[in-house]
Amino acid sequence: MDHDTGGASTLSTKIVVNGTPQELTHDVRMTLLDALRDHLGVTSAKKGCDHGQCGACTVLVDGRRVVSCLSLTASLDGSEVVTAEGLGTPDDLSDLQQAFVDRDGLQCGYCTPGQVCSAQAMLAEVASGMPSHVTDPSALADPDVAVELSDAEIRERMSGNLCRCGAYVNIVAAIRDTAAQRAAAAGSAEERP
C-alpha cells in the first residue's frame, strides 16, 4: 500500500497491538497514545504531559521503548506495539509486574504502566551492552566491558519516567529483583546439560 494521504486528512494504518492486528482509519494528526486510548480501548498507556517529558505514555514499538504521545500513528504503519497489558494480565502478571507488586513499587499507579514498559526495555538494553550516562568513561569507550546493573544505572536509565507519588525507591528495588531473578534463571538454564 502506498502510505500516503494524497491530500486527504484521514489515513488508514495497520498496526499490531499486543498481538492483535488492528486497522485504524484516523486523522493524520493522531498520535499513537490517542489511537491506543481513544480508538482501541487500550488504556494502560497514560497521558501525563503529552510533550515527551514524563514517560507515562511509554510503550514498546518493535521492541523498543518510545513515548507514544510524540509518535505519529501514520508513521508506524506495519509496526508492532506492546503496552503494559501485553506484558502480562492481572491473572498472569509478568515477572516485572509481580516485582512491582511485591515491592510496593506503586502508589496511585498512574505512572506504573509506563514504568513497567520502560523497565522491560531498559533491562534488554543493558543485556545488549548499551552504556548509559553513568557508565564509567573507560567502560563507555570499551564495548567489550559488560555493564554492571548498579542502582545508579537503574536510576539513570529510568529517569525518563517521572512518578509524582515518589515511588522511586521501590521501583528501583523491583527492577533490581527482576534483573537478579532473570540472571539466576539464565544461569541455572546454562548449567543444565
Add this chain to the structure above:
Amino acid sequence: MKPFTYERATSVADALRRTAGATQDGASAAYLAGGTNLVDHLRLGIREADRLIDVSHLDLTEVTELDDGTVRIGALARNADVAAHPLVRRRFPVVSAAMLAGASGQLRNMATMGGNLLQRTRCVYFQDLSTPCNKREPGSGCSAIEGFGTYNALIGASDACVAVHPSDLCVALAALDVTVVVEGPLGERRIDFGDLHRLPGDRPDQDTTLERSELITALEIAGPGFADRSRYRKLRERASYAFATVSVAAALDVRDGQIDDVRIGLGGVAHKPYRARRAEDALRGGPATHEAYAAAIATELEQARPGPDNAYKILQLQRAVPAVLDALTEAA
C-alpha cells in the same frame, strides 16, 4: 494542530521531489524524522506545515568507517543506536557520552542524528505562544532580554535574540572535525559543522544555513584523531533528564607535559554549539597544567556579556572546563 497531509518518502530523491512539489503549490513542507521536536511544535502551534514528509523510513541509518578512518553516520540513525555503536564508542566516546547525557531512553530511541542537529531552542518564551518572540514570529520582540534570563546566552547574542542552542550531541561535534552532508535540489553539499548553525544577528528565526528544502543525509567525523582522550560533562539542575545550564566537550593530546592539540566545545553558552577557539589557542604548545586550563577559559570568557540572571554560568565554566581537562590529563 493545523491540518496537514502525510507523505512517506521512499528515497532521498523522492523526499526532495515532494518538497519541491509543495513549494510549487505554495504549500509549506516539513521533514518528519523522530518527531520528538517537530510533533511537539506542530501540536503547540509553534510551527505549521501543510505537508509532512516522513523521511524516518529512509535507508540512512548506517554507521560505517571509511578508508581514511572517517566515521560516517547516517542522518536517520537513532541517537540510542549511535551512542551504543562500538565504532563510535571506541573512536569518538565523547560523541556517545554527549548523546547519553541528553533526553531519556525513550526519546533517544526516537530522535535521529539529523533531527538532533536541527532541534530548536528551549527558550521558555519561544515555546509560549502568548509572549513575543523574534525567533517564532520575526519582528514581534524578544521576551527573554528583560524577562527570565537564567538560561540566556553569554556570547554572541544580539538585540533580537539571546537564546542558546539546546543540543548535547552538537557540543561534542563542535569540538571535532565534522562535515554535515546534505542533499538539495542542486545535488550534494558538504558543510563544515561550525558553519551549520548561525548566531542570531537580526534573523534569529533562521537557526541554520540550510536551505528550506535541504535534507541532511549524513555526518562525517574525521579521524584518526585524539578523540579517544575526550570527555563530556553536563551541568544541570537535576541529576538526569534536564537540559544543560552549561556543558563541556573536550579532547586533549599531551606529549611530554606539553599540549600538542586540544579541542573545547561548550554548550549553554551561545546561539550555536560553541567552539572555544581562544582557549584552545592559548593552550596549544603550552604546559598541561590546571593553572593553564584556568587561565585559558578566563581568556575565552573575556568576551562574555552576562546579564543579572546568568552570570552563574561563568562560574560553572571556570570550574568545569579545567576539571574536564584535568581528568583528561590524568588519563593520558
